Each structure stands twice: as C-alpha cells, then as structure tokens.
Amino acid sequence: MKKKLAVLGGAVSTLGLLGLYITNRFMYLPKKDEKDIYEREIQANRLVEREYNTLPKEEVTITSPFGYSINAVFITPYPEGKFMIFCHGVTENRWNSVKYMNLFLKRGFNAVIYDHRRHGESGGKSTSYGYYEKQDLKAVVDELIRREGEDIQFGIHGESMGAATLLLYAGSIEDRADFYIADCPYSDFGQQLTY
Incomplete structure (x- = not known):
C-alpha cells in the first residue's frame, strides 16, 4: 500500500x-525586443518616422487596476474627433499597431496605441492572453473617456491576443465602444496553446 x-x-x-x-x-x-519591432515596422514601411513624428501626440502613463503602469500614446490630429484604440498581439508592442492606426488616421480617426501588460514599456509580470489584459483595456477606455468626455465615439481594434482581449472586454467587462474589429483572435484557447 x-x-x-x-x-x-x-x-x-x-x-x-x-x-x-x-x-x-x-x-x-x-517577448520580441522593442527596438527590433520598431526597426521591422520601419523596414516594412508600415511606420514612416517622418510622418509619425509630425503627428500631434502625447505619451500617457495609465495606472492598471493591478498597480503597474500602462504605456500609451494618444495621437490626436483631429480636434474633437472619433478615436480608435489598438490592441496588439502577444510578444509585440504598440509599434505593431501603427499599420492599422495609419488606415484609421486617413479616415478621420484619432488613435490610442498602447503596450499590453508585460510588453513594450508597460508593467506586469505575466501574459494572460486577454484575461488580465481586458482590465487594462478598460483602464485605457476610462482614460480616453476622462479626457474626451462621455459622448465620444470610439472603436477598438485588436489583432491576435489583442482581438481576444477586446472580445473579453466587450463580453465580460463592459460594452462601451461603438464598434469592435477582432482581427484573428483564437477561437479555442486549448487549440491555441496546443499550436
């Protein structure tokens, strides 16, 4: 026995x-190195430094509900305009969102790009594939509404883990955005982990 x-x-x-x-x-x-991602986006012509540097913008530090800092950039070429918030994928950072941001800037939207927890310049000790990131997205939304007012129109775009994050935000935290674009989220977390 x-x-x-x-x-x-x-x-x-x-x-x-x-x-x-x-x-x-x-x-x-x-994670991928932040400078490598930045250089990759420049090499691919998705980030044109000259154009990006001329945009009116403000780097903002937002406090996560979990106590660490979230690094965000509010890009505002249109006074009192609509906004898009961009959520990047796992191992990436805010620079990977610029390619999508450019599409929306051309259509009259202002933008918010930010680093998810444990990515780029944001704090956080682990990646949770949307579980904790959804709360950080809420903090970013709250900051946007605090700055621009309750009547602001905005959408949220997410790629990969960012898409899963926005779906979790919209489905379990709150549904404050006017629209969502979920670009290639995982459909089954177990299958994603197996992959």
Whole structure:
C-alpha cells in the first residue's frame, strides 16, 4: 500500500511540475525586443518616422487596476474627433499597431496605441492572453473617456491576443465602444496553446 501511495505521489508531483513548466512557458513567453519591432515596422514601411513624428501626440502613463503602469500614446490630429484604440498581439508592442492606426488616421480617426501588460514599456509580470489584459483595456477606455468626455465615439481594434482581449472586454467587462474589429483572435484557447 505504501509503495502504491509513493508511486501515486510521485506521479502527481511529476504532473504538477509538468503543469507548472507548461504554464510558465505560456505566461512568460519570450517577448520580441522593442527596438527590433520598431526597426521591422520601419523596414516594412508600415511606420514612416517622418510622418509619425509630425503627428500631434502625447505619451500617457495609465495606472492598471493591478498597480503597474500602462504605456500609451494618444495621437490626436483631429480636434474633437472619433478615436480608435489598438490592441496588439502577444510578444509585440504598440509599434505593431501603427499599420492599422495609419488606415484609421486617413479616415478621420484619432488613435490610442498602447503596450499590453508585460510588453513594450508597460508593467506586469505575466501574459494572460486577454484575461488580465481586458482590465487594462478598460483602464485605457476610462482614460480616453476622462479626457474626451462621455459622448465620444470610439472603436477598438485588436489583432491576435489583442482581438481576444477586446472580445473579453466587450463580453465580460463592459460594452462601451461603438464598434469592435477582432482581427484573428483564437477561437479555442486549448487549440491555441496546443499550436
């Protein structure tokens, strides 16, 4: 009996360690270097420094409900205009959102690009694939409404993990945006992790 309990205990311990290892692999997925992403976007002509640098903008630090800082940039070429908030994918940062931002700037929207938790210049210790990020998105929305007023019109665009984040925000936190664009969110988290 003791031998069976020892074997069972060893198996449970092994599964626990394996679970801890797998969880850590996903929550602490290696991030891409911020400067590499910036250079990649320049090389691909999605970020034209000269144009970006002439845009009226303000770097803003927003406090996450979890206590760390969220790095955001409010880009406002249109006074009292509509806004788009952009949520990037896992291992990326705000520079990856510029390609989408440019499309909306051409259509009369102002923009908010920001770094998700544990990405770019934002704080946070882990990546939760939208679970905690949805609360940070709410903080970004709250800051936009605080600055621009309750009657502002805005949409939220998300790519990959950013799309999952905005869907979780809209479906479980609040539905304050006028519209959402969910670009390639995962449909099944288990399948995404397996992939």
